[in-house]
Amino acid sequence: xxxxxxxxxxxxxxxxxxxxxxxxxxxxxxxxxxxxxxxxxxxxxxxxxxxxxxxxxxxxxxxxxxxxxxxxxxxxxxxxxxxxxxxxxxxxxxxxxxxxxxxxxx
Amino acid sequence: xxxxxxxxxxxxxxxxxxxxxxxxxxxxxxxxxxxxxxxxxxxxxxxxxxxxxxxxxxxxxxxxxxxxxxxxxxxxxxxxxxxxxxxxxxxxxxxxxxxxxxxxxxxxxxxxxxxxxxxxxxxxxxxxxxxxxxxxxxxxxxxxxxxxxxxxxx
Amino acid sequence: xxxxxxxxxxxxxxxxxxxxxxxxxxxxxxxxxxxxxxxxxxxxxxxxxxxxxxxxxxxxxxxxxxxxxxxxxxxxxxxxxxxxxxxxxxxxxxxxxxxxxxxxxxxxxxxxxxxxxxxxxxxxxxxxxxxxxxxxxxxxxxxxxxxxxxxxxxxxxxxxxxxxxxxxxxxxxxxxxxxxxxxxxxxxxxxxxxxxxxxxxxxxxxxxxxxxxxxxxxxxxxxxxxxxxxxxxxxxxxxxxxxxxxxxxxxxxxxxxx
Numbered sequence: 001x002x003x004x005x006x007x008x009x010x011x012x013x014x015x016x017x018x019x020x021x022x023x024x025x026x027x028x029x030x031x032x033x034x035x036x037x038x039x040x041x042x043x044x045x046x047x048x049x050x051x052x053x054x055x056x057x058x059x060x061x062x063x064x065x066x067x068x069x070x071x072x073x074x075x076x077x078x079x080x081x082x083x084x085x086x087x088x089x090x091x092x093x094x095x096x097x098x099x100x101x102x103x104x105x106x
Numbered sequence: 107x108x109x110x111x112x113x114x115x116x117x118x119x120x121x122x123x124x125x126x127x128x129x130x131x132x133x134x135x136x137x138x139x140x141x142x143x144x145x146x147x148x149x150x151x152x153x154x155x156x157x158x159x160x161x162x163x164x165x166x167x168x169x170x171x172x173x174x175x176x177x178x179x180x181x182x183x184x185x186x187x188x189x190x191x192x193x194x195x196x197x198x199x200x201x202x203x204x205x206x207x208x209x210x211x212x213x214x215x216x217x218x219x220x221x222x223x224x225x226x227x228x229x230x231x232x233x234x235x236x237x238x239x240x241x242x243x244x245x246x247x248x249x250x251x252x253x254x255x256x257x258x259x260x
Numbered sequence: 261x262x263x264x265x266x267x268x269x270x271x272x273x274x275x276x277x278x279x280x281x282x283x284x285x286x287x288x289x290x291x292x293x294x295x296x297x298x299x300x301x302x303x304x305x306x307x308x309x310x311x312x313x314x315x316x317x318x319x320x321x322x323x324x325x326x327x328x329x330x331x332x333x334x335x336x337x338x339x340x341x342x343x344x345x346x347x348x349x350x351x352x353x354x355x356x357x358x359x360x361x362x363x364x365x366x367x368x369x370x371x372x373x374x375x376x377x378x379x380x381x382x383x384x385x386x387x388x389x390x391x392x393x394x395x396x397x398x399x400x401x402x403x404x405x406x407x408x409x410x411x412x413x414x415x416x417x418x419x420x421x422x423x424x425x426x427x428x429x430x431x432x433x434x435x436x437x438x439x440x441x442x443x444x445x446x447x448x449x450x451x452x453x454x455x456x457x458x459x460x461x462x463x464x465x466x467x468x469x470x471x472x473x474x475x476x477x478x479x480x481x482x483x484x485x486x487x488x489x490x491x492x493x494x495x496x497x498x499x500x501x502x503x504x505x506x507x508x509x510x511x512x513x514x515x516x517x518x
Contacts, residue, residue: 003314003317003318004314005307005308005311005313005314005317006308007308017213017214018213021218021308021309023308023309023311023313023314025311025314027467028467030199030222032199053211056211058209058211058212059206059207059208059211059212060206060207061204061205061206061207061217061219062204062205062206062207063204064200064202064203064204065199065200065222066195066198066200066202066203066204066221066222066223067203067204067219067220067221067222068170068171068172068220068221068222068467069171069467069468070311070314070467070468071219071220072173072218072219072220072309072311073217073218073219074217074218074219075206075208075212075216075217075218076212076213076214076216077211077212077213078210078211078212078213080211162299163297163298163299165297165448166297167296167297167299167300167449167464167518168464168465168518170464170465170466170467171464171467172299173299173300173302173303248448249448250447250448250449251447251448252447252449252465252518253446253447253449253451253482254446254478254479254481254482255465255478255481255482256466256477256478256481
């Protein structure tokens with residue numbers, strides 16, 4: 001199970017632009033790197049990140065091997081209504097991880 | 107071949123330092139490749155310099171993990187907003203770094219991540235606007251090999 | 261051509277409440293933090309940006325996990341993790357049973373074996389590093405305080421001798437770079453003073469968390485010397501000497517370094 005660090009303000013005023021920061025533990029193996037035996041290690045990266053705000057897609061990212069391990073993705077969104085921010089990561093070798101965070105909008 | 111030389115070769119071959127993460131062939135200068143990949147992303151549309159700021163250290167602490175930020179001047183309204191930001195490199199094995207999809211819900215066109223840079227090269231951030239225009243900022247980044255790295259797997 | 265100057269940040273207060281070593285007239289010691297670029301410093305300052313916190317999170321889980329034949333967790337005996345405040349700052353420490361200094365990771369393993377009746381973790385394993393980083397975090401902001409224990413003196417001296425000894429095919433001693441040439445560049449990197457104020461830490465080169473012993477082994481590879489294996493007495497004595505040299509400097513664990 002992957003570990004994540006997610007920073008979202010617990011509450012915000014309606015219309016306020018909030019900053020969101022996410023880090024997920026993942027090696028982001030490039031597919032270009034030789035292992036100890038000299039053979040290239042197979043690619044194993046997170047390819048896609050999405051953020052749904054009350055089930056509506058508000059931000060997404062496509063990642064490539066040039067993204068460093070334990071990828072950080074930080075972005076902004078407008079606080080509209082109270083609800084749930086759902087973050088999803090998917091990638092090679094069937095990798096899938098989702099985290100949900102509540103936000104209160106006053 | 108004496109034993110010392112063989113051990114030295116093993117030590118160097120087993121290195122998992124910066125070069126090994128990304129390089130499988132000698133790098134060649136490729137500013138044309140950078141321009142080509144940007145043009146492919148814009149579908150041939152012209153790209154203007156400006157409105158985009160690519161924030162990165164001119165001399166990186168370590169090429170394996172380089173903090174990078176892109177911000178774009180835009181009101182981010184329904185009528186006028188950034189729809190996508192793409193980052194491209196010049197000399198990694200692959201030109202793509204990341205592609206972000208935004209919209210008026212973003213509030214601010216400002217994204218951050220951490221990237222890998224194989225060597226000293228140009229880095230370009232390109233923004234696609236809702237009116238179909240493209241804007242970019244290209245910077246030169248100096249990347250050196252780290253000192254004192256693993257000689258063998260730990 | 262010189263590629264710019266590194267501006268040493270003097271007396272910078274960090275957002276997480278860990279002040280960098282302030283410059284004084286008598287103390288010329290600087291943390292490795294001061295030699296980093298501002299973007300990497302920002303990574304360390306903010307727990308939301310510091311990748312080391314991924315390991316700390318796992319460490320917190322391990323703190324609560326029952327282990328071994330005892331069925332006890334760390335929490336069973338130690339209670340809340342805050343009870344270990346100050347502990348990481350006092351290591352390496354003398355272990356009476358073994359009659360030699362041990363570092364924090366070795367101490368954790370001794371607890372596992374003797375108290376929890378569990379198998380010790382492999383040195384530098386992810387679980388051990390996670391718990392070590394969680395415990396080290398409890399001492400963040402405190403001054404490093406390796407014990408002024410007379411029994412440690414001989415080991416500190418051996419560590420000092422090793423620090424000053426030329427090693428490897430490049431025939432360099434630690435002192436030649438870190439005492440005599442700190443602030444100058446090795447390749448594109450600024451040479452720090454080698455104070456272990458932030459371990460275990462997230463090294464950008466590793467793209468992962470590692471211990472001081474891992475970093476020392478990298479130094480040994482750097483001078484083309486055969487690195488001592490993890491847990492070697494030679495490495496513990498070096499850790500002890502470095503901790504003694506850093507006495508009074510603020511602990512930043514878990515730090516970020518290039």
